[in-house]
Amino acid sequence: MKEVICICCPKGCHLQVDEEHDYKVTGNGCPNGLAYGKEEITNPTRIVTSTVRVTGGIHPRCPVKTDKAVPKKLVPAVMEALNDIDLKAPAAGGAVVIEHVCGTDANIVTTRSI
């Protein structure tokens, strides 16, 4: 049994994950916890949010995110990839900045227009 705290919503349920019985999850307040508990033990993933450089906008940085969760171990590599980006304003919200970042199926998208 492993204990995992679900981070899918602010409730923060304390999940019990049974590795010996197909990662059966108990203690979840809703169905999202079932998938999260299993994934957190087998292949933990995270959404990455950060900023990229932008010129010509009202601010020098534009916020971005991965549009899907990426494997936790790739988070530093994703951050690294963002350093090479130089956006030009105006840019729309939701615009793709990097496709398939670090070989994942996630894209980096802007989270505001600037």
Place this chain on the structure above:
Amino acid sequence: MYDLVVIGGGPAGLAAAYQAYQHGLRNILILERDKELGGILNQCIHNGFGLHRFGEQLTGPEYAGRFIKMLNDTNVQVSLDTMVLDVTPDKKVHCVSKKEGYRIIDAKSVILCMGCRERTRGAIGIPGTRPAGIYTAGTAQRYANIEGYMVGKRVLILGSGDIGLIMARRMTLEGAKVLACVELMPYSSGLTRNIVQCLQDFNIPLYLSHTITDIQGNGRVEKVIVAKVGPDRKPIPGTEMEFDCDTILLSVGLIPENELTRQAGIEMDPHTKGAVVYENMETSIPGVFASGNVVQVHDLVDFVSGESELAGASAAEYVEKGEPESGRVLNLQVGDGVGYTVPQRVRMGNVDKNVTVSFRVRRIYGTSSIVVKSGDTVVARFKRERMTPGEMEHITLPRVLLEKAPQDTLTVQAEEAQKS
């Protein structure tokens, strides 16, 4: 003359203005001192907003963006770069901007949505020198996420509020070393999910029941001494730890920004440090409403929007029909273990089916109940599995139960379940 002037264009102001428009007001003005709408959400680039409302994990700018887009399809007017200086009891709003100079705007109704500012009191109490390198977590967040500056390389965080936790992750991802998060209380005031994904993910230790006892450095922070505290919250000699760091971030709470509210002579609540509000978010001045962080410190923006929609709808009703029927007035009081309640007053004449009350408990509770009493009579009881000061509680009181209250005061209290 405007039907409604909204002060502050954060999530509270946006939702209030939009809802007032939906309820028929056509002459609405939002006054915002920043150069864009969105309030604090613009710097909260992490995700986790909007789960209740949109069923999605949005980032702060995305959440604000949805409301701004909705407003763009209305004729609600916005004045940016405009600082409100005064609101008078007869609803004249004094403001100043570079473009239009000093203006006095007449309003039929006003909604106060000025949000919060970060507490720095924790800093003033800390002994030691006064070097550079000490920031509030929100200031560091603005620098990092909007202006594009990193405030330091080796960071210690004092206080475990959500902003501090979020910044621990943010600074780490940007290449800084976050040495520890130090919390005076025996529990964190932040959300559990933030402790997991912002501290545990990066092996950042959280020292509960600890505080900073000394800050050293000439010009810039060089060293910080941290010690364990006893139940009296006083440092215990001999437990000191040294941290070599160049930066301290303070995440020691938020204070509602209520200078305007106080100047207007609106009745204040010493518990929330915000205005006393009725069931429809109206303050002690008829036609002046308040919502969002200026009324009570929220951790979830979804509830800010909900509360503000109520304020917006109520303002529209006030403009169209005048003050609501008062009827009997119930006063809500804080009982054992409860820090405050919002609303503080309920006019039964204006209650349709029920009233939602929000509050925070003062310590961690396991299996417990929230008990609402009037004198010795229990009016309502709600079961909870767990309550913490870091998470706001909500209860819905049906009108039929409120009518049974023998006295005009209602006490809200928390009770731990009896262990069998």
